[in-house]
Amino acid sequence: MSAEGAATERFRLDGRVAVVTGACGRLGPVWVEALLDAGARVAALDLPDVPVPPALQRLLERHGDALRLYHADVRVRETLEAARERCETELGPVRILVNNAGIDQPPGPAQTWTLDQVPARQFHDVLAVNVTGAFQAAQVFGAGMVAAGDGAIVNIGSLYATVSPDARLYEHLDLDPPFLKPPAYGASKSALLGLTRYLAAHWGPHGVRVNSLSPGGVRGGQDPQFREKFEARVPLGRMAEPADLGGPLVFLASPAASYVNGIDLRVDGGYAVW
Numbered sequence: 001m002s003a004e005g006a007a008t009e010r011f012r013l014d015g016r017v018a019v020v021t022g023a024c025g026r027l028g029p030v031w032v033e034a035l036l037d038a039g040a041r042v043a044a045l046d047l048p049d050v051p052v053p054p055a056l057q058r059l060l061e062r063h064g065d066a067l068r069l070y071h072a073d074v075r076v077r078e079t080l081e082a083a084r085e086r087c088e089t090e091l092g093p094v095r096i097l098v099n100n101a102g103i104d105q106p107p108g109p110a111q112t113w114t115l116d117q118v119p120a121r122q123f124h125d126v127l128a129v130n131v132t133g134a135f136q137a138a139q140v141f142g143a144g145m146v147a148a149g150d151g152a153i154v155n156i157g158s159l160y161a162t163v164s165p166d167a168r169l170y171e172h173l174d175l176d177p178p179f180l181k182p183p184a185y186g187a188s189k190s191a192l193l194g195l196t197r198y199l200a201a202h203w204g205p206h207g208v209r210v211n212s213l214s215p216g217g218v219r220g221g222q223d224p225q226f227r228e229k230f231e232a233r234v235p236l237g238r239m240a241e242p243a244d245l246g247g248p249l250v251f252l253a254s255p256a257a258s259y260v261n262g263i264d265l266r267v268d269g270g271y272a273v274w
């Protein structure tokens with residue numbers, strides 16, 4: 001095998017079982033598809049009562065036994081343990097965890113507060129999913145990896161773990177009070193990067209690598225003015241497309257990253273360089 005071929009082979013995930021939390025949102029199916037394409041079997045986890053998006057439905061139909069959907073709330077440890085049991089029985093022992101479940105603004109009435117009035121409850125609810133939930137999923141799925149001396153955890157962070165949201169991106173919305181990207185969101189993602197380093201230090205000696213992948217803004221239903229202002233700040237001149245994200249995930253999850261531990265891989269088109 002050529003040196004190039006050998007390197008390429010190291011991106012394969014054949015025979016590995018991966019768990020993706022929050023799999024029924026916008027990015028969940030992107031991660032799930034990338035892992036399946038690399039050869040992994042995948043357990044997609046999300047809350048009960050969340051509709052299965054068409055992109056995930058198509059993957060469920062196409063990949064049959066290699067993809068399962070289980071209910072689990074990352075805030076409730078027993079639901080994660082129940083999902084792990086089903087996953088181990090139906091797919092095999094978990095060696096990859098993608099901590100993707102996350103909330104930006106908790107469900108509820110539209111924002112009616114100024115920064116000094118943001119309710120502590122709202123702040124707490126974001127941290128409960130984005131940080132404590134990720135920690136709990138790492139506990140439940142990481143223990144088996146540590147025991148086996150083999151595993152990779154990828155925590156999905158955000159550009160806003162590194163830089164603050166720019167309030168000027170939202171000025172054109174002309175709302176009173178002005179729109180606030182929830183302060184807890186960036187705080188939670190920064191905390192997730194800290195947790196990543198902690199777990200990388202503690203579980204690295206046991207053969208489990210822990211890294212984060214931080215997407216920049218992903219093109220979705222943003223209004224044209226927001227998009228124009230956002231893209232003007234990105235050296236690559238555009239928002240991320242889903243296709244930009246799968247490769248970096250597979251890299252971190254695979255033997256191609258066998259000496260990569262404790263980093264944050266920003267996939268932001270260079271937004272944070274200036």
Ligand SMILES: NC(=O)c1ccc[n+]([C@@H]2O[C@H](COP(=O)([O-])OP(=O)(O)OC[C@H]3O[C@@H](n4cnc5c(N)ncnc54)[C@H](O)[C@@H]3O)[C@@H](O)[C@H]2O)c1
Pocket residue numbers: 021022023024025026027028045046047050072073074075099100101102103129133156157158159214215216217218219
């Ligand atoms: N979309 C982006 O532009 C973007 C950019 C940077 C980072 N991210 C991060 O990527 C991840 C996915 O983002 P998305 O755009 O798909 O979000 P999304 O809101 O579309 O999906 C999030 C999913 O998480 C699930 N979820 C929420 N609370 C949960 C809980 N307690 N337990 C289990 N599942 C729960 C939701 O049901 C939903 O399916 C998040 O961590 C987000 O912060 C997204």
